[in-house]
Amino acid sequence: MSFLQQALAIAGKDLRSEIRSKETVNASLSFALVILMLFSFAFDPGSDQVREISGGLLWLVYAFAGTLILNRSFARELVNDCLDALISSPASGAQLFFGKCLANYLLLMVVECVSFPVFIIFYNARWPARWGLLFLVMLLGTWGITVIGTLFSAMTVNLRLRELMLPTLVYPMLIPALLGAIRLSTVLIAGEALETDDQIWFKLLAGFDVIFTVLSLALVEIVLVG
Amino acid sequence: MRLKIILALSVLSGLILSWNLHTMFLKVPDELNQGAIFRIIYFHVPSAITSFAGFFLAMFCSVGYLIKKDLRFDSVAASITEVSFAFTTITLITGSIWGRIIWGIWWTWDYRLTSFFICWLLYVGYLMLRRAIDDPTTRARLCAVLSIFACVDVVIVWKSIEWFRTQHPGPVLSIRSGGGMAPGMEAPIWWNFLALVMLATVLVLIRMRQEAMQREIDTMRRYAHAF
Amino acid sequence: MDQNYTFMFYGFLVAWLVVIIYVISIALRERKLRAELDRVKRMVDDREHEPKR
Numbered sequence: 001m002s003f004l005q006q007a008l009a010i011a012g013k014d015l016r017s018e019i020r021s022k023e024t025v026n027a028s029l030s031f032a033l034v035i036l037m038l039f040s041f042a043f044d045p046g047s048d049q050v051r052e053i054s055g056g057l058l059w060l061v062y063a064f065a066g067t068l069i070l071n072r073s074f075a076r077e078l079v080n081d082c083l084d085a086l087i088s089s090p091a092s093g094a095q096l097f098f099g100k101c102l103a104n105y106l107l108l109m110v111v112e113c114v115s116f117p118v119f120i121i122f123y124n125a126r127w128p129a130r131w132g133l134l135f136l137v138m139l140l141g142t143w144g145i146t147v148i149g150t151l152f153s154a155m156t157v158n159l160r161l162r163e164l165m166l167p168t169l170v171y172p173m174l175i176p177a178l179l180g181a182i183r184l185s186t187v188l189i190a191g192e193a194l195e196t197d198d199q200i201w202f203k204l205l206a207g208f209d210v211i212f213t214v215l216s217l218a219l220v221e222i223v224l225v226g
Numbered sequence: 227m228r229l230k231i232i233l234a235l236s237v238l239s240g241l242i243l244s245w246n247l248h249t250m251f252l253k254v255p256d257e258l259n260q261g262a263i264f265r266i267i268y269f270h271v272p273s274a275i276t277s278f279a280g281f282f283l284a285m286f287c288s289v290g291y292l293i294k295k296d297l298r299f300d301s302v303a304a305s306i307t308e309v310s311f312a313f314t315t316i317t318l319i320t321g322s323i324w325g326r327i328i329w330g331i332w333w334t335w336d337y338r339l340t341s342f343f344i345c346w347l348l349y350v351g352y353l354m355l356r357r358a359i360d361d362p363t364t365r366a367r368l369c370a371v372l373s374i375f376a377c378v379d380v381v382i383v384w385k386s387i388e389w390f391r392t393q394h395p396g397p398v399l400s401i402r403s404g405g406g407m408a409p410g411m412e413a414p415i416w417w418n419f420l421a422l423v424m425l426a427t428v429l430v431l432i433r434m435r436q437e438a439m440q441r442e443i444d445t446m447r448r449y450a451h452a453f
Numbered sequence: 454m455d456q457n458y459t460f461m462f463y464g465f466l467v468a469w470l471v472v473i474i475y476v477i478s479i480a481l482r483e484r485k486l487r488a489e490l491d492r493v494k495r496m497v498d499d500r501e502h503e504p505k506r
Binding site: 265266269270273309312315316319320323324326327425429432433436439440442443446447449450453 | 471494
């Protein structure tokens with residue numbers, strides 16, 4: 001089987017399991033809604049201030065809700081030694097990792113696409129005119145979160161303090177991607193024009209995704225197997 | 227032999243630092259705009275360079291471990307990371323105190339301080355991961371991968387935060403005043419840097435010895451349980 | 454200017470304090486490791502000289 005076929009098989013397995021149980025997506029979505037509500041207490045929704053922080057708010061929600069999905073990603077395989085079975089299967093570590101990335105990516109995109117309209121409603125924002133570009137930012141930013149999060153999920157899966165270690169390790173790593181996504185989202189949601197300065201953030205996001213995808217695919221075998 | 231190196235380096239480092247203190251306080255005049263607080267630069271900049279270099283050195287050692295599978299590489303990486311962590315803390319706190327005088331605020335999200343804070347957080351993550359794993363080989367393997375990721379991330383973080391903060395102009399803590407320093411004032415920085423590097427080396431060597439002791443303990447314990 | 458000197462003093466103090474605290478923590482760890490090493494060596498000796506059952 002080719003690399004992609006193996007990866008898609010694993011992604012399919014994860015997605016099928018998730019569609020049947022719906023445990024992770026439900027938890028993640030509820031968490032996202034709770035955070036949106038909590039932030040509404042901190043900031044006065046509908047004011048001009050919110051327009052300035054809209055991007056930041058959105059991506060904080062995505063990052064926090066995403067951690068739930070990413071944590072479960074490898075943790076779900078611990079039961080009945082499924083992880084050992086997967087590692088000893090003909091699929092290489094990179095294929096296993098990429099498959100899980102794809103599954104997590106789709107789940108996280110679902111959560112984001114559902115919470116974005118809720119954000120618009122709660123914070124009285126207008127639907128962005130250039131929603132296509134905003135969707136592109138979401139695609140790029142989410143891939144960055146997924147790749148780093150899935151690799152560190154693999155790294156911390158066998159630790160006692162798994163739930164504690166994953167956020168501690170992942171969030172500092174994600175800062176460049178979150179920066180770019182926040183900056184671009186704020187500009188696009190406010191309906192302003194993208195200056196030439198802002199295009200550097202697209203390059204940063206794309207570069208971040210490429211660099212860390214390659215690095216992760218190269219090192220994941222060492223993390224999983226040794 | 228190693229003990230002699232450690233002793234020699236400590237003494238040399240102590241001498242240079244003492245001589246520098248003399249230079250800093252008696253020979254170098256107060257800086258025009260900043261006054262006496264300017265002298266903090268003599269610790270702030272060398273610590274910053276040392277702590278930043280730590281990331282890259284640790285990454286090389288981690289790559290070395292992954293290639294050679296020799297636990298000594300892991301000890302070096304861990305020791306360097308720990309010592310660099312101490313120096314990053316010094317950089318952050320001295321930078322904050324300097325900012326308090328110049329800007330009147332303890333903290334500002336200036337790009338250098340922010341980037342260093344992220345470096346500090348990455349170091350904390352590495353040290354936490356080391357504590358969380360008991361098995362030495364697994365610990366070495368996972369920490370090596372984390373070290374490589376952290377180093378690549380540091381480069382990206384540094385550049386991206388610089389762009390972010392220059393887009394939103396805020397207070398920029400510029401150590402250099404007026405685009406350069408008088409020649410007499412610059413020399414103590416480099417002497418202090420030499421002294422701090424020697425001090426860092428001494429600390430790393432001591433830590434490496436402790437890691438070797440820990441490995442010996444692990445081996446003996448395994449041997450004891452074999453009976 | 455007076456305030457400048459006070460803060461400069463604090464700055465230097467903090468820098469040295471961090472180094473000293475770190476050195477002390479290293480020294481404490483050294484002591485703990487030596488004790489552990491001695492304990493394990495004794496355990497190995499005891500097990501080696503135990504009469505074979």
